[in-house]
Amino acid sequence: MFLTLNAGSSSIRFALYDDAESLSLSLRGKLERIGLTDTTFTVNDSSGQLLHRQVIEKNAGSPSDIVLAWLEAQPSFGFIRAVGHRVVHGMRHSKPELITVDLLGELHRMTPFDPEHLPREIELIKALGKRHPHLPQIACFDTAFHRDMPQVARLLPIPRKYQALGVERYGFHGLSYSYLMEELVRLGDPAATHGRVILAHLGNGASLAAVRNGQSIDTSMSFTPASGLMMSTRSGDLDPNLIFYLAQTEQMTAAQFQHLVNHRSGLLGVSQISSDMRDLLRLEGTESHAAEAVTLFCYQVAKWIGAFAAVLGGVDTLVFAGGIGENAPVVRTRVCERLGFLGIELDASRNAATAAVISRDACRAIVRVIRTDEEMMIARSLQRFKELL
Numbered sequence: 001m002f003l004t005l006n007a008g009s010s011s012i013r014f015a016l017y018d019d020a021e022s023l024s025l026s027l028r029g030k031l032e033r034i035g036l037t038d039t040t041f042t043v044n045d046s047s048g049q050l051l052h053r054q055v056i057e058k059n060a061g062s063p064s065d066i067v068l069a070w071l072e073a074q075p076s077f078g079f080i081r082a083v084g085h086r087v088v089h090g091m092r093h094s095k096p097e098l099i100t101v102d103l104l105g106e107l108h109r110m111t112p113f114d115p116e117h118l119p120r121e122i123e124l125i126k127a128l129g130k131r132h133p134h135l136p137q138i139a140c141f142d143t144a145f146h147r148d149m150p151q152v153a154r155l156l157p158i159p160r161k162y163q164a165l166g167v168e169r170y171g172f173h174g175l176s177y178s179y180l181m182e183e184l185v186r187l188g189d190p191a192a193t194h195g196r197v198i199l200a201h202l203g204n205g206a207s208l209a210a211v212r213n214g215q216s217i218d219t220s221m222s223f224t225p226a227s228g229l230m231m232s233t234r235s236g237d238l239d240p241n242l243i244f245y246l247a248q249t250e251q252m253t254a255a256q257f258q259h260l261v262n263h264r265s266g267l268l269g270v271s272q273i274s275s276d277m278r279d280l281l282r283l284e285g286t287e288s289h290a291a292e293a294v295t296l297f298c299y300q301v302a303k304w305i306g307a308f309a310a311v312l313g314g315v316d317t318l319v320f321a322g323g324i325g326e327n328a329p330v331v332r333t334r335v336c337e338r339l340g341f342l343g344i345e346l347d348a349s350r351n352a353a354t355a356a357v358i359s360r361d362a363c364r365a366i367v368r369v370i371r372t373d374e375e376m377m378i379a380r381s382l383q384r385f386k387e388l389l
Helices: 063-072 075-079 101-113 118-131 174-186 241-250 254-263 266-271 277-283 288-312 322-327 329-336 348-352 374-382
Strands: 002-007 011-017 025-032 040-045 050-055 082-087 137-141 196-202 206-212 215-219 317-321 366-369
Touching: 002 063, 002 118, 002 374, 011 063, 011 374, 025 063, 040 063, 063 118, 082 118, 082 374, 101 118, 118 137, 137 374, 174 196, 174 206, 174 317, 174 374, 196 288, 196 322, 206 288, 215 288, 241 254, 266 277, 266 288, 277 288, 277 329, 288 329, 317 322, 322 329, 329 348, 329 366
Parallel strands: 002 082, 082 137, 196 317, 317 366
Antiparallel strands: 002 011, 011 025, 025 040, 040 050, 196 206, 206 215
16 A cells, blocks of 8 residues: 655645555545634545535644644554655656655755745654654655756856856756646657646646646746746736845845745735635636636747647647646637637637637647546656665
8 A cells, every 4th residue: 555645835635555566545634724714624535525524723733744644543553564754855866766864865955946836845754753653654846857958948047156056947846747747648649748738726826837748848937836827825926026126125035935925925925815726717707806816827828828829839738736736727719718729729619618629620729628637647756766665
């Protein structure tokens, strides 16, 4: 049995897989809205049926301890052979690795590169290691998918000395992108291995990737996951002189600016109502700021797709994934209505039904909706460490 753990800035997700060979899913769970008054812990079986739901009180303990205590109480816990962690920032690590004392120390030193995710991921790794020191733990890096990007995509236009310190475009959502590309291969889409693919992972965190012949050649997120496309609470790309302006006019510190662009911006910042696309779509008819937030998001997604089409020299397949990409037909419509020049045309009924293929039969580019599965990619990575099992 395998356990996968996916610790984010405001959530911890996990999954149990019964069989190390077939990777049959046993259950999924999530602790979400960590730090808020309505923190909830839910667990579903493989069919989606609710097994457990609990509202977590604010002083109930650390998020890691809450999740691990529930897992340890399950009869199946003793059968777990290995644990895989999603580690958002891996810098130049290009493949999953066994977590050792040395690697854990390196992750500590990398924390300034991703203060929003790495601390909780490290906390979870250490908590599990302390409680079950003989259980192998594997780090699966979200940045690994993009490690072979061309130098022109990785290089940032600042003095060279900073590149030596690790300042470059890394890209994220790599586990999701890896899963989507494997699904394209399974579906027999020729663009997966010999073509031009644009992947749009649109969720609370949102990014896009340009893939040629199966290899990432560019991506919207850059040095940190706060860059690129606007997201639920993250700003995406901004004029860098905004930092100086706010420091001068509002005496804003670097830490306050970091909080602003990660937690108060994006859909929430523009709408001043909600960071949830579902709320904004429901309110856009009566709330102008909600409508503007939705419009800006769709505009930016279309703009990034156009930019990546220029990088790729066109597009053969466009994939929508993530909570918004998979579940918001109106967002897909508003994005794609700007992309007719690329041969992208949606079939309205297919899109409304969230079919696997939502483009018209005759259009030049195929548009797909694929439900991504980062936990499955972590589990598949664990299979490669058979010598530990």
